[in-house]
Amino acid sequence: MINKLISMHGNDQAIGSDIRCSLSTTLAASSIAQTARAANLQYHPLYLPGTGLEDFETCECIFSSSNATAVLVCHASYFHYIQYLELHFSQWDADKYAELSHFLFNNYKQALGIISTNTAELDAYRMLHLNQNLDFGSWVAEELAYLKSVESEPKQDVLKSDICGGIREAF
Numbered sequence: 001m002i003n004k005l006i007s008m009h010g011n012d013q014a015i016g017s018d019i020r021c022s023l024s025t026t027l028a029a030s031s032i033a034q035t036a037r038a039a040n041l042q043y044h045p046l047y048l049p050g051t052g053l054e055d056f057e058t059c060e061c062i063f064s065s066s067n068a069t070a071v072l073v074c075h076a077s078y079f080h081y082i083q084y085l086e087l088h089f090s091q092w093d094a095d096k097y098a099e100l101s102h103f104l105f106n107n108y109k110q111a112l113g114i115i116s117t118n119t120a121e122l123d124a125y126r127m128l129h130l131n132q133n134l135d136f137g138s139w140v141a142e143e144l145a146y147l148k149s150v151e152s153e154p155k156q157d158v159l160k161s162d163i164c165g166g167i168r169e170a171f
Contacts, residue, residue, distance in 0.1 A: 014051050047144050053110070065092060 005013070045051040069088045073081045096103075126134055 014045070014048060014054070014056075041144060041147050047140060053107070053114075062089075062092065 041047070045054060045056065066085065066088055069084050072084045076084065122136070
């Protein structure tokens with residue numbers, strides 16, 4: 001699937017997947033755990049320019065919607081199974097295409113709102129810190145470098161988290 005996307009649209013795209021949940025146990029026991037952790041940080045959407053507000057949940061939504069066809073295809077022949085799936089995804093495409101302009105308009109409005117709000121907050125922050133170099137882009141790079149250098153959470157942070165969790169459970 002990914003090879004097809006790349007061959008059709010080129011290498012300049014972001015493709016996200018949420019496999020960490022099911023893969024974390026396997027990775028923890030693996031010799032590549034530290035390498036995988038570093039890669040997970042490096043390719044996290046927060047550190048990739050251009051990913052914006054994307055949550056990379058589109059595929060999950062698409063395949064979740066296809067669960068509705070299970071009742072229809074559970075006893076179907078292979079031909080009818082493919083036919084139902086084709087019908088489902090053709091309708092899904094038509095519905096999403098019809099909603100596309102609304103979707104884009106809402107995302108555009110959301111982006112303008114975020115820019116407006118964040119610009120005002122950043123300007124206020126800059127006014128409070130006139131003598132500091134406020135290169136926000138470099139802060140993200142510094143944060144990534146720090147997270148890569150930290151092998152695990154500091155014990156005092158883990159302890160604080162455990163204490164907070166215990167307090168929440170008590171109430």
